[in-house]
Amino acid sequence: MNNTEDVQRKKQQARSSAFLARAEMSPVLCEEAGKRLVAHAHQAGLLTSSPTVSAFISMGTEISTLPLLAALLEAQRKILVPRLGKGREVLWSTLPDLDSIHDMGAKRPKEPSNQALSPESLHAAGVVFVPALAVDHDGNRLGRGAAWYDEALAFRSEHALTVAICWPWEFSETAVPTQPHDVHMDAVLTPEAFTLLAS
Template sequence: MLADMEANETKQALRKNAIARRKTTTAAQRLHAGETIARCIGGLPLPDRRCTVAAYVSMGSEVETRPLLHTLAEHGHRILLPRLGAGLEIGWGEYSDAPFEDYGERRPQEPSGATLPANILESASLILLPALLVDAWGNRLGRGGGWYDRALTHCVPGAPLVAVCWPWEVCAPPLPREPHDVPVTATLTPDGYTPIATSVG
């Protein structure tokens, strides 16, 4: 119990520092970073055929993901995006040309249309998810809501889990890891796609 409390306190401090660093970026820098990762699509572990990709709509100081979503759609891939519901529910919607639904600055925009069940993630050949920090073992620090940790229980074993973040957020020191944390298999930053070389034991 004490170890869990210490891990949580450490995570909160790391989140605070990471978000403060991100806030020094400008909207133009975030868009440029997003356009850069969109050009990295050829390096992603996608099958040769059209497939389903789970992704997300960026918010705030995150690397802008809309250019990447547009590029994936242009290549014919089906894109699933989170629908958060009450915040604890797990649901997905499909990316389309329709405008996103806006729920305020504290929540990401969501696709319009029907809400798909949590187990739709079983159809995803690639899962892109946000991260504040990722260490050399694939441990990922998110915003702390636990939504992705719950969602990822529905993905197919072996599906690539790629954390999207800024280059300086890929760190060497190990991050605190709790039993419910799901490690990622690679990172995607404006510097490119990088598989995680060390697996978590």
């Protein structure tokens, strides 16, 4: 087994462990965690630090981001949310309100029904919220395995603050296995705290 295969194996083991732990999270717990998330985001100034923010529409056992999206809308921020294009392409859409979010089917995040924007649109966001299954204290992030978020982040501004959102136990002292394409996180936001990571 070469090094790449070894890292991929370790990542898959970590994903399996993460999903197993998340299996206990009910929709009610996800919603409550989302509300606590907003309180820490507000305290850290993340809701008003940039006129344009990129966030994501949560799915499954992720912490609900609906309270965060609602708070950003209330703060009159322009919100960019991802839309899956062809293949590995990630496009973006402006989120006008929560009523515009539509179900896109199983295993796909919900999306607004308005116009899709180019991958380069992400460059306007000063804060970029990213889903994570695990993050270590060096900013290494574990995603779902498709790497499409890492590719999408290539278009973010060099001045953007990239913030991983995860459950508290997923912000770990244990090193997250990484590959060259993995994008480093600048901070971690959980329902318990906001942590700015060393650059």
